[in-house]
Amino acid sequence: MSPRPSAGDRPGSGRRVPDATVARLPIYLRALFDVSDRERTVSSERLAALAGVNAAKVRKDLSYLGSYGTRGVGYEVEYLLFQISRELGLTRDWPVAIVGVGNLGQALANYDGFSARGFRIVALVDADPAKVGTVVAGHPVTHIDDLPALVESAGIAIAVIATPAEVAQDVADRLAEAGVRSILNFAPAVIAVPPDVTVRKVDLAVELQILGFYQQRDGTHPGVGQKASG
Amino acid sequence: MSPRPSAGDRPGSGRRVPDATVARLPIYLRALFDVSDRERTVSSERLAALAGVNAAKVRKDLSYLGSYGTRGVGYEVEYLLFQISRELGLTRDWPVAIVGVGNLGQALANYDGFSARGFRIVALVDADPAKVGTVVAGHPVTHIDDLPALVESAGIAIAVIATPAEVAQDVADRLAEAGVRSILNFAPAVIAVPPDVTVRKVDLAVELQILGFYQQRDGTHPGVGQKASG
DNA sequence: GTGACTTTGTGAACGCGTGCACGCGGCCCG
DNA sequence: CGGGCCGCGTGCACGCGTTCACAAAGTCAC
Numbered sequence: 001m002s003p004r005p006s007a008g009d010r011p012g013s014g015r016r017v018p019d020a021t022v023a024r025l026p027i028y029l030r031a032l033f034d035v036s037d038r039e040r041t042v043s044s045e046r047l048a049a050l051a052g053v054n055a056a057k058v059r060k061d062l063s064y065l066g067s068y069g070t071r072g073v074g075y076e077v078e079y080l081l082f083q084i085s086r087e088l089g090l091t092r093d094w095p096v097a098i099v100g101v102g103n104l105g106q107a108l109a110n111y112d113g114f115s116a117r118g119f120r121i122v123a124l125v126d127a128d129p130a131k132v133g134t135v136v137a138g139h140p141v142t143h144i145d146d147l148p149a150l151v152e153s154a155g156i157a158i159a160v161i162a163t164p165a166e167v168a169q170d171v172a173d174r175l176a177e178a179g180v181r182s183i184l185n186f187a188p189a190v191i192a193v194p195p196d197v198t199v200r201k202v203d204l205a206v207e208l209q210i211l212g213f214y215q216q217r218d219g220t221h222p223g224v225g226q227k228a229s230g
Numbered sequence: 231m232s233p234r235p236s237a238g239d240r241p242g243s244g245r246r247v248p249d250a251t252v253a254r255l256p257i258y259l260r261a262l263f264d265v266s267d268r269e270r271t272v273s274s275e276r277l278a279a280l281a282g283v284n285a286a287k288v289r290k291d292l293s294y295l296g297s298y299g300t301r302g303v304g305y306e307v308e309y310l311l312f313q314i315s316r317e318l319g320l321t322r323d324w325p326v327a328i329v330g331v332g333n334l335g336q337a338l339a340n341y342d343g344f345s346a347r348g349f350r351i352v353a354l355v356d357a358d359p360a361k362v363g364t365v366v367a368g369h370p371v372t373h374i375d376d377l378p379a380l381v382e383s384a385g386i387a388i389a390v391i392a393t394p395a396e397v398a399q400d401v402a403d404r405l406a407e408a409g410v411r412s413i414l415n416f417a418p419a420v421i422a423v424p425p426d427v428t429v430r431k432v433d434l435a436v437e438l439q440i441l442g443f444y445q446q447r448d449g450t451h452p453g454v455g456q457k458a459s460g
Numbered sequence: 461g462t463g464a465c466t467t468t469g470t471g472a473a474c475g476c477g478t479g480c481a482c483g484c485g486g487c488c489c490g
Numbered sequence: 491c492g493g494g495c496c497g498c499g500t501g502c503a504c505g506c507g508t509t510c511a512c513a514a515a516g517t518c519a520c
Contacts, residue, residue, distance in 0.1 A: 017443075020507060026439040030418060043467065052420040056509055063469055071468040072516045088439050089446025096438070107337030113418055113435035119442070158441055182441040188260060188343055190282040198444050200437050205343035207430050208326070209256040209318050211388055211412040212349070213247075214428050216319025250477060273497065286479055293499055301485045301498045
């Protein structure tokens with residue numbers, strides 16, 4: 001697949017990728033993947049249509065990764081796929097732990113979308129003794145007290161919190177303590193973490209409430225197209 | 231990101247609430263609810279700490295709703311709860327349909343957070359004949375062909391897409407056709423809708439990929455605090 | 461090889477959101 | 491009743507992100 005990057009060059013060397021761009025890279029990635037078996041190159045215009053954004057934005061976003069396009073032609077799909085994957089760190093495998101084996105936790109454990117992108121669920125964690133020892137989605141449930149050992153042995157750097165809101169902060173503390181550096185929080189609670197830990201939050205109820213606002217306001221959402229995490 | 235917001239956004243209501251503010255109102259709402267049984271008033275400083283944001287931002291956000299605070303004292307919790315609820319349209323009941331009764335759809339159907347905020351799941355919809363007729367989370371599964379009648383009779387204005395990506399666009403078309411005006415899309419696909427329909431997108435895999443970027447980048451996420459959807 | 465055409469990459473302007481700083485207004489204490 | 495204090499509301503400046511517009515650069519036909 002595509003030209004090998006010379007050993008030395010890494011993403012992030014020098015140019016800084018804006019947050020807004022980072023949030024769109026996965027969208028481009030999926031769009032590119034969808035057409036990768038049919039088209040060899042894409043123009044910014046076409047990619048923009050697939051991703052639901054502006055063509056100029058696509059070009060500017062991609063320019064932060066380097067000059068990977070050919071004027072008059074567009075971008076080579078395979079090469080771009082590789083470059084974006086590399087930038088997002090998807091060329092390696094990320095072991096992920098899910099804390100909280102309730103409805104949501106189980107659904108996430110079964111969700112194909114994670115493993116499909118290089119995020120491998122390697123552990124399910126819960127505090128309920130009744131659940132510990134059972135097997136969910138092919139993974140045995142570990143007790144949360146064993147978190148430090150688990151994180152260490154499996155090399156877990158990313159974890160998902162799918163617990164009730166009441167215990168989310170405690171879980172976050174334990175995760176940070178155990179060495180986890182990135183947390184995806186599904187619990188409806190604001191959690192505080194040390195500065196070296198990154199948290200992203202997905203609150204399902206909040207999303208509906210935002211929809212409710214625009215619905216009630218009757219006016220449509222100012223930004224057409226989908227408003228995603230940003 | 232998109233066509234013009236169109237001129238004068240809502241006749242009658244003078245003040246326009248910025249998108250960024252709307253996205254934070256649910257956070258304030260939850261924080262206020264949490265302390266409502268212990269405290270009668272909150273300062274912007276305190277509310278800011280609870281919501282994980284800046285105090286000035288809280289004041290500015292709330293000022294868009296009107297002058298509901300008392301100088302030297304703060305905001306009366308109960309009153310503010312009511313005002314925010316009203317602004318978000320939560321004083322009424324929103325019937326919601328979930329399309330796609332897979333892992334995620336079922337988890338969402340069982341999720342307490344929705345009903346807790348006035349969003350009542352009134353229908354589960356699927357295209358699989360084997361699922362139609364069964365009961366999930368207390369709701370019978372309806373066939374998607376019956377969507378128009380269902381939307382009409384139950385007065386559904388908001389729907390959730392929890393289907394595989396391949397059929398998401400088709401489902402969105404049917405929803406829009408049936409009269410649904412707001413869609414929360416969990417399928418990993420960009421969907422196009424008529425201009426009078428609002429779409430919000432939650433992509434679980436994308437969230438992990440964004441975390442992956444900052445993780446690999448090693449640097450922590452530039453923005454302190456949690457970056458939320460919206 | 462030349463000219464016409466296509467599409468990238470980017471400089472510049474604009475608009476939104478954030479955070480600071482401070483005035484104004486209401487409360488409380490003496 | 492008056493002075494002091496506290497916290498809201500907001501004008502202002504700054505920075506990020508978006509979009510336009512265009513020159514540069516490459517392709518393709520002949």
